[in-house]
Amino acid sequence: MSERHLDCEQVIRHLLEYLDRELDDRTMAEMSRHLEQCRGCFGRAELERKLKESLQAAGSKRASSRLRSRIKAILDSF
């Protein structure tokens, strides 16, 4: 299969799906290759990656002692 080269516009269009690992293997590899070689697209990908990490971190907040006690009471009832 011949090697396909993506241009910057195509890479930007697929960037979020790339970071979400939702592209087929061939396109993932082509995206990776482009990002290794293109400083502009790499910078944008890094920012998008940081945003994604921040969103993931937003899903962790300290559970209150009230909630922990409530969970313990539920577990004790099993």
Next chain:
Amino acid sequence: MRASQDNAPPLREIFGAEIERLADRLFGTALRFTRNSDDAEDLVAETVAKAWARLEELRDPRAFEGWIQRILSNTFVSEWRRRRASPVVQSETEADCDGEPFSLFEQLHQPFLLWWTNPEEAAVQKLLREDIDRALDALPEAFRIAVILVDVQGNSYGEAAAILGVPVGTVRSRLSRARAQLQRELWRHARDAGLLP
């Protein structure tokens, strides 16, 4: 999931230890879904009770976190869809999310970008964390839920579509528009906080 040896800890102890380990993540995710501490605690409590009742369904104990997060999201989404179907509740539409493309990268000035990527800038990082919470909470509900399912919980587009009962293309479209709106909000917050020249 079952105790495999006679001298293994009782199943309830293992289950309890896992819940203890994941309490912050379960509560954090529930808080993003509900946007309210009391409702988030109710959602976690209901999730824990359901998970215990359905423990036999867990085939691989290593997949415990993903499994219980799915119970949490299914519990929230079921209630959300029920409320949405109610004629009393005015449901949000796709039009509520600004569909215009927006890239934070294209808006940012270099000094801010350096701050973002420098973990030693604790104050800026804290501000951004708070901004992320605020920007996420401000999204229309259907879009916020898509972001939570994929970005916060780490579900694939297909898994998110199955939980929501919508086509994968709908998840992709909601994510794309939600992320553009998130970046627009973050840019506004950064500008208002004086982080941009």
